[in-house]
Amino acid sequence: MDSTPQTSLSTRPDSIAIHFTGDTAIECSLPGEQRKGLPERLRMLSAMADTIRTSSISGILDVVVSPNRVTVVYDPLLIDCLATLEASIYAAASQPNAPLSEASRLHTVPVQYGKDAGPDFDAVCRSHAIDTKTLIQLHTEPEYLVTAIGFVPGFP
Known part of the structure; x- marks a missing residue:
């Protein structure tokens, strides 16, 4: 608090x-x-x-x-x-339709799955009853919006 x-x-x-x-x-x-x-x-x-x-x-x-x-x-x-x-x-x-001041950019973030990079990867696949290819697809398909990096004022 x-x-x-x-x-x-x-x-x-x-x-x-x-x-x-x-x-x-x-x-x-x-x-x-x-x-x-x-x-x-x-x-x-x-x-x-x-x-x-x-x-x-x-x-x-x-x-x-x-x-x-x-x-x-x-x-x-x-x-x-x-x-x-x-x-x-x-x-x-009172200016609700103002454009965002900074243009957004799409970044590709490299991710490694399984083995040493993610020892719980197989357990996640088993718990959701999906194969590794499906889990990777579900994780990599969407575009994620990053709203903050580092300190956020007022965050508990």
Whole structure:
């Protein structure tokens, strides 16, 4: 459980929820947006982050997008006004059809199956009553969307 108290800065119905995450950051989340598909959530959150990044609000140190929220890190001695930051965030949230800021790329990740590379591979095949070729096909056919690598703000 997060030890930082989640004091609410603002919440608007059908909009975004803004919470303090310590004395130098706020977290913006999209209530109810978990029902939407991940690409749409990322599009909305990326648009929000881009608007905040390009705003003229002094004191913003970093803007981090994760699959469910945007974290805005700021210098409390330099930030003009949290109300200005809040207005910028709500303006960004009103741009739902903005394109993703970064183009996605398809990467091929080499995978080794069985023996030393995966000693439980045969057991997985047996437990699902499928042969090795089918398991490899099931694993390699879909394209996977990577949403985060490394640190994710607010992740327990």
